[in-house]
Amino acid sequence: MSLYISAPFFFLKPPGAGSGYPIGMPVSTAEPEVLTTSPEAAPEPHAGQPQFESWGRYPRYDAKVIPLNWRSDFPAVLAGAHGSALPVGLGRSYGDVCLLKDGVLLQTTGMNRLIDFNPETGVLTAEAGISLAQILDFAVPRGFFLPVTPGTKYVTLGGAIANDIHGKNHEVAGSFGNHVPCFELVRSPRENPDWFAATVGGMGLTGLITWAQLRLRPIVSRGIDYEGIQYHGIDEFLDLKQRYQDVEYTVSWIDCVSTGKNFARGIFMLGEHSKVPGELKPSPEPKLVFPVDAPGFALNRASVSMFNTVFFHKQGKAHVKTVQDYEPFFYPLDKVLHWNRMYGRNGLVQFQYAIPWEHAKEGTVAILREIARSGLASFLAVLKAFGDVPSLGMMSFPTPGIMLALDFPIKPNLTFPLLQRLGDMTLEFGGRLYSAKDAAMTPRQYQTFYPEWQRFARFRDPMLTSSFWERVADTAGA
Numbered sequence: 221m222s223l224y225i226s227a228p229f230f231f232l233k234p235p236g237a238g239s240g241y242p243i244g245m246p247v248s249t250a251e252p253e254v255l256t257t258s259p260e261a262a263p264e265p266h267a268g269q270p271q272f273e274s275w276g277r278y279p280r281y282d283a284k285v286i287p288l289n290w291r292s293d294f295p296a297v298l299a300g301a302h303g304s305a306l307p308v309g310l311g312r313s314y315g316d317v318c319l320l321k322d323g324v325l326l327q328t329t330g331m332n333r334l335i336d337f338n339p340e341t342g343v344l345t346a347e348a349g350i351s352l353a354q355i356l357d358f359a360v361p362r363g364f365f366l367p368v369t370p371g372t373k374y375v376t377l378g379g380a381i382a383n384d385i386h387g388k389n390h391e392v393a394g395s396f397g398n399h400v401p402c403f404e405l406v407r408s409p410r411e412n413p414d415w416f417a418a419t420v421g422g423m424g425l426t427g428l429i430t431w432a433q434l435r436l437r438p439i440v441s442r443g444i445d446y447e448g449i450q451y452h453g454i455d456e457f458l459d460l461k462q463r464y465q466d467v468e469y470t471v472s473w474i475d476c477v478s479t480g481k482n483f484a485r486g487i488f489m490l491g492e493h494s495k496v497p498g499e500l501k502p503s504p505e506p507k508l509v510f511p512v513d514a515p516g517f518a519l520n521r522a523s524v525s526m527f528n529t530v531f532f533h534k535q536g537k538a539h540v541k542t543v544q545d546y547e548p549f550f551y552p553l554d555k556v557l558h559w560n561r562m563y564g565r566n567g568l569v570q571f572q573y574a575i576p577w578e579h580a581k582e583g584t585v586a587i588l589r590e591i592a593r594s595g596l597a598s599f600l601a602v603l604k605a606f607g608d609v610p611s612l613g614m615m616s617f618p619t620p621g622i623m624l625a626l627d628f629p630i631k632p633n634l635t636f637p638l639l640q641r642l643g644d645m646t647l648e649f650g651g652r653l654y655s656a657k658d659a660a661m662t663p664r665q666y667q668t669f670y671p672e673w674q675r676f677a678r679f680r681d682p683m684l685t686s687s688f689w690e691r692v693a694d695t696a697g698a
């Protein structure tokens with residue numbers, strides 16, 4: 221059964237019929253028209269690696285990976301599957317939201333065709349396995365950009381919807397689902413309302429998103445008018461956030477290791493798409509690859525502390541202004557493919573919270589102190605404000621307040637107890653953690669962070685589950 225779902229309404233339609241889908245375009249078994257997209261823009265997700273890994277490379281589970289190339293592959297594969305399955309994209313989630321122990325992973329990256337584009341409205345229709353990198357390759361030369369982008373372009377359209385991802389413009393644009401006029405969801409059984417809300421942020425559990433529309437935003441140049449401003453402490457961060465609340469993209473790097481007078485120092489970064497017309501060419505392919513797993517001891521308090529001091533002073537002055545290409549502004553980490561190998565064979569976990577304004581400041585200070593005390597933080601840490609554009613998903617993560625995200629190398633006896641404490645502190649301050657980045661939440665934490673989880677469970681396709689869901693929600697057979 222397929223559902224054509226458009227925000228804010230959803231409606232059932234037989235395949236190929238009527239509105240929500242470009243007239244005359246083939247839908248399912250027929251071959252969708254390929255407009256143009258370069259295959260290099262979607263790197264082989266896990267070339268040369270035996271199993272599908274999430275970005276944190278923790279946990280690691282055996283699963284059968286079956287590529288889906290056509291919409292019609294989905295019912296056929298499910299009919300032949302023993303046990304449960306889960307649709308996955310490029311595995312850029314950090315934890316186990318894209319994993320299923322001993323199950324079947326339906327890899328959608330072969331379903332990556334562009335179907336339709338309307339330059340009047342900016343609305344692009346594409347199969348769900350297309351990567352944001354491929355969309356950019358198509359859109360930028362035509363003077364369009366993504367409405368919301370995460371810190372890497374190597375995620376799929378389906379993955380972006382299923383985690384209802386957010387970007388540096390959350391305060392003005394809200395999260396990804398707010399820019400998706402319509403998509404198709406194919407399920408094994410049939411039923412029910414509220415499918416849009418359940419599927420945006422629904423972690424792949426409600427069915428397979430086969431194609432979706434996305435409203436792009438116009439640009440006239442690849443350039444970003446950039447400003448970088450040093451800050452010292454949360455009060456200065458909050459002042460800057462207030463002062464620049466009308467700027468489209470705001471984010472900050474924060475030092476999570478230093479204490480004393482350098483506690484919570486950082487660099488506040490602002491950007492707007494340049495209004496000066498410039499050449500709109502696609503990006504070159506990244507040339508650098510992190511070649512091997514780094515030894516476990518490479519990241520330690522001393523090396524991270526040194527990096528942080530160099531990074532904080534890198535810009536030379538307290539306030540710099542320049543025009544930057546969009547690549548280093550949005551995707552600084554994509555420059556080095558497989559940078560996650562820097563954390564060694566054990567992998568990494570990310571801790572990412574959002575705490576509502578009521579307790580945002582005290583919660584952030586308390587959590588940052590706990591992190592600094594642990595000495596375990598890496599240098600990849602981001603502090604940002606979430607705005608008040610409501611997310612459309614029942615299980616979406618963004619909520620108005622402060623968001624902190626940082627990576628920890630996995631040191632089993634130290635990292636997980638710390639994550640438990642930080643999760644409990646987040647709970648105490650009324651916040652929540654981000655499922656797309658998680659590998660450590662307890663059922664109690666998850667079920668308190670996401671009080672709608674039982675209502676959401678009713679929308680789950682009974683053939684689909686994930687290791688994440690089994691860990692945090694399905695413990696009692698939800």
Ligand SMILES: Cc1cc2nc3c(=O)[nH]c(=O)nc-3n(C[C@H](O)[C@H](O)[C@H](O)COP(=O)(O)OP(=O)(O)OC[C@H]3O[C@@H](n4cnc5c(N)ncnc54)[C@H](O)[C@@H]3O)c2cc1C
Pocket residue numbers: 275306307308309310311312313314317318328348349369370371372374375376377378379380382383384385386387422423424425427428429430553656657686
């Ligand atoms: C360097 C880096 C920076 C990041 N920065 C951000 C950021 O700034 N903001 C942010 O929000 N996130 C960020 N992320 C997380 C990332 O954007 C999300 O985890 C995203 O969902 C990954 O997409 P994917 O295609 O790799 O999907 P996967 O990780 O493979 O899967 C993600 C979820 O989507 C589901 N899914 C995938 N395809 C489909 C489909 N066709 N139908 C139904 N369900 C599907 C899966 O079941 C799973 O639950 C970052 C990740 C990295 C590695």
